[in-house]
Amino acid sequence: MSFTTWTRRAVLGGLTATLAATALPALAQTLEKSSVGVLALSSSGPIFIAKAKGYFAKEGLDVELKMFTSAQQVPVAVASGDVDFGVTGLTAGFYNLAAKGAVTIVAAQSRDEPGFPLSAYVATNAAYEAGLTKPSDLKGKRIAITTVGSTFHYMIGILGQKYGFTVKDVTMVPLQDVPKMVSAFKGGQVDAILAPSTVSRQVVADGAGKIVGWAGDETPWQLGALFTGPKTIQQRRPVVEKFIRAYKTALAEYHAAFNAKDSSGALVKGPGYDELVAIIAEATKQKPEIVTAGLPYADPQAKLLIDDVVNQVKFWQSEGQVDKTLEPKSVMDLSFVGQ
Amino acid sequence: MSEILRSDALPSASPSLSGPQPVRFRGGGFTVRRHPWAALAAFAVLIGLWEGASRIGLASPLFLPPPSAVGAALSVMVTDGSLWLNLKASLGRIAVGWTLGTLGGMLVGFAMGIGSLARAVGVPLVSAFFPIPKIALLPLFILWFGIGEPSKFATIGFGVFFPTVIATYSAIDSVPRNLIRMAQSFGLPWRSILRSIVLPGALPGILAGFRISSSIALILVVAAEMIGAEYGIGAFVLMAGNLMQTDTLLAGVLVLSLMGLTIGTLLSLLERRLLKWR
Numbered sequence: 001m002s003f004t005t006w007t008r009r010a011v012l013g014g015l016t017a018t019l020a021a022t023a024l025p026a027l028a029q030t031l032e033k034s035s036v037g038v039l040a041l042s043s044s045g046p047i048f049i050a051k052a053k054g055y056f057a058k059e060g061l062d063v064e065l066k067m068f069t070s071a072q073q074v075p076v077a078v079a080s081g082d083v084d085f086g087v088t089g090l091t092a093g094f095y096n097l098a099a100k101g102a103v104t105i106v107a108a109q110s111r112d113e114p115g116f117p118l119s120a121y122v123a124t125n126a127a128y129e130a131g132l133t134k135p136s137d138l139k140g141k142r143i144a145i146t147t148v149g150s151t152f153h154y155m156i157g158i159l160g161q162k163y164g165f166t167v168k169d170v171t172m173v174p175l176q177d178v179p180k181m182v183s184a185f186k187g188g189q190v191d192a193i194l195a196p197s198t199v200s201r202q203v204v205a206d207g208a209g210k211i212v213g214w215a216g217d218e219t220p221w222q223l224g225a226l227f228t229g230p231k232t233i234q235q236r237r238p239v240v241e242k243f244i245r246a247y248k249t250a251l252a253e254y255h256a257a258f259n260a261k262d263s264s265g266a267l268v269k270g271p272g273y274d275e276l277v278a279i280i281a282e283a284t285k286q287k288p289e290i291v292t293a294g295l296p297y298a299d300p301q302a303k304l305l306i307d308d309v310v311n312q313v314k315f316w317q318s319e320g321q322v323d324k325t326l327e328p329k330s331v332m333d334l335s336f337v338g339q
Numbered sequence: 340m341s342e343i344l345r346s347d348a349l350p351s352a353s354p355s356l357s358g359p360q361p362v363r364f365r366g367g368g369f370t371v372r373r374h375p376w377a378a379l380a381a382f383a384v385l386i387g388l389w390e391g392a393s394r395i396g397l398a399s400p401l402f403l404p405p406p407s408a409v410g411a412a413l414s415v416m417v418t419d420g421s422l423w424l425n426l427k428a429s430l431g432r433i434a435v436g437w438t439l440g441t442l443g444g445m446l447v448g449f450a451m452g453i454g455s456l457a458r459a460v461g462v463p464l465v466s467a468f469f470p471i472p473k474i475a476l477l478p479l480f481i482l483w484f485g486i487g488e489p490s491k492f493a494t495i496g497f498g499v500f501f502p503t504v505i506a507t508y509s510a511i512d513s514v515p516r517n518l519i520r521m522a523q524s525f526g527l528p529w530r531s532i533l534r535s536i537v538l539p540g541a542l543p544g545i546l547a548g549f550r551i552s553s554s555i556a557l558i559l560v561v562a563a564e565m566i567g568a569e570y571g572i573g574a575f576v577l578m579a580g581n582l583m584q585t586d587t588l589l590a591g592v593l594v595l596s597l598m599g600l601t602i603g604t605l606l607s608l609l610e611r612r613l614l615k616w617r
Contacts, residue, residue, distance in 0.1 A: 072580075072581060072583070075583075076583065079401065080402070091581075092581075092582050093581055093582050093583035094583075096582055096583040096584055097401070097583050100400070100401045102401055144567070147577070147578070147581040148578045148581060148582070149578070149581050149582045150581070173486060173567035174567060174568075174574075174578075175481075175486070175565070175566060175567050176565045176566075176577070179478045180477060180478050180481060180565070180566065182478075183478040183479075183481040183482055184481050184486050184567065186482070187481055187482045187485065189481065189485050189486045189567075190486070321582050322582075
């Protein structure tokens with residue numbers, strides 16, 4: 001397949017699809033089928049918007065959303081071919097699958113950014129009184145996380161890179177899931193937890209601890225990505241292009257509505273705010289006020305923080321959790337977002 | 340039908356008249372014979388097929404790592420000492436948890452087998468508590484016992500307790516009644532009835548219960564090590580799964596099943612020793 005062939009086909013396909021979607025509803029079944037694995041979280045918002053507002057259909061794609069319950073499952077589903085695309089947080093497990101040539105990053109998802117409360121460092125009341133009042137105090141403490149190789153594990157890693165300690169200087173207690181983390185936290189078994197904003201706020205509301213900082217303010221990093229299988233890129237490149245075009249349209253709308261700041265730097269409601277919140281609330285089956293409390297930052301052009309992804313791979317390699325032979329740049333193909 | 344029977348009977352009847360005739364032993368149809376090599380050969384064939392399927396590309400190394408990759412992962416565990424470290428942690432938890440659960444279970448099981456009041460109270464309670472999945476209780480166990488070793492002992496102990504109660508109580512229940520009645524009518528004291536009739540009679544059933552509860556302990560050590568364990572085969576397997584290191588994952592699973600095999604063999608030895616009287 002030469003370069004020109006697929007471009008022409010893509011253009012023609014796009015044209016036909018646009019026609020089908022707008023003028024000829026009877027031809028709607030000619031939409032190409034595709035699927036994406038997502039978590040029911042606000043960070044998957046752009047996917048929900050692209051689906052609900054028909055941006056995928058406009059590109060000639062019939063995209064099926066498949067819901068998963070943990071970030072580990074999505075890349076596995078892409079690797080096994082159960083879904084074509086996936087959007088979730090980047091974990092050591094993801095990079096191990098990438099090292100085996102099963103998944104490739106094609107665009108950015110949300111990222112931790114100053115001013116966007118996504119993941120909090122929460123100290124127990126006892127630890128707070130004993131002097132754990134800012135993130136740099138976490139050195140030498142017992143911190144509950146979900147699993148080894150999770151995004152929380154990396155957040156402790158980069159926090160250490162910033163304040164000059166390593167993961168060895170803290171005691172990470174992997175408890176597999178959030179309920180067990182909260183349980184250990186409330187029982188005073190650990191000094192702190194790293195938890196998503198909703199959980200952190202709940203813990204504080206229960207009077208069990210205090211938020212001492214947000215990962216976004218301390219260590220901005222590339223939390224998640226849109227990825228697919230290398231085989232899909234090779235054999236169905238037009239589908240990937242169409243998918244990312246629709247994704248970017250939705251992403252730009254998401255960014256304008258949720259990530260806008262006024263001159264003082266405070267977050268303001270952008271155009272279409274309420275409509276998009278309603279779409280995300282519907283897709284995640286959460287109340288709108290919970291959705292609005294944890295809307296992450298997303299780059300409007302779907303551009304990836306390449307340096308951070310390279311840092312992630314190197315961090316996991318230094319922890320001995322990702323194959324040392326993996327070349328960090330090989331996990332991504334950013335030609336689709338022009339990077 | 341009767342015609343055939345008679346004609347069959349005739350030839351066998353006539354030689355018997357002419358003195359004793361060697362009779363072929365016909366009772367050995369289902370006697371168990373030892374085939375020490377059969378199991379090994381079956382394993383070898385299975386592993387060979389598995390490796391072959393990987394080599395010719397039928398199975399992707401990601402989805403089903405070949406035995407050679409699993410072996411390599413295992414040898415890494417042996418050489419960097421992590422195998423021993425993890426094994427020690429898990430064996431300690433299994434030993435303590437299983438012993439606590441078994442002692443408690445046998446005590447309650449005995450009470451239920453002998454006393455009718457204990458049985459009336461115990462049977463519905465056991466039925467109510469046995470089906471509760473211990474994994475669902477892990478957050479509570481953390482609150483009650485913390486995230487240190489006690490919560491791990493408790494997870495394994497609770498899992499082992501109920502099957503042991505049921506095994507002990509039904510083993511005592513199945514001790515032949517006529518033996519007990521005979522001893523009673525001979526005026527044997529209660530204590531020696533217990534020691535020389537009930538206990539030996541119940542032992543095979545209790546030991547069979549050990550077999551089940553030791554396997555349950557192995558399954559639950561993985562669940563127990565979900566609670567903040569730094570070392571342990573269960574923690575190791577969970578971590579390999581989270582990191583999508585499928586070859587390491589299978590190496591850990593292999594260690595778990597070898598542990599099961601070892602415990603099973605030890606129990607067989609124990610059975611042979613304790614049940615010699617049969």
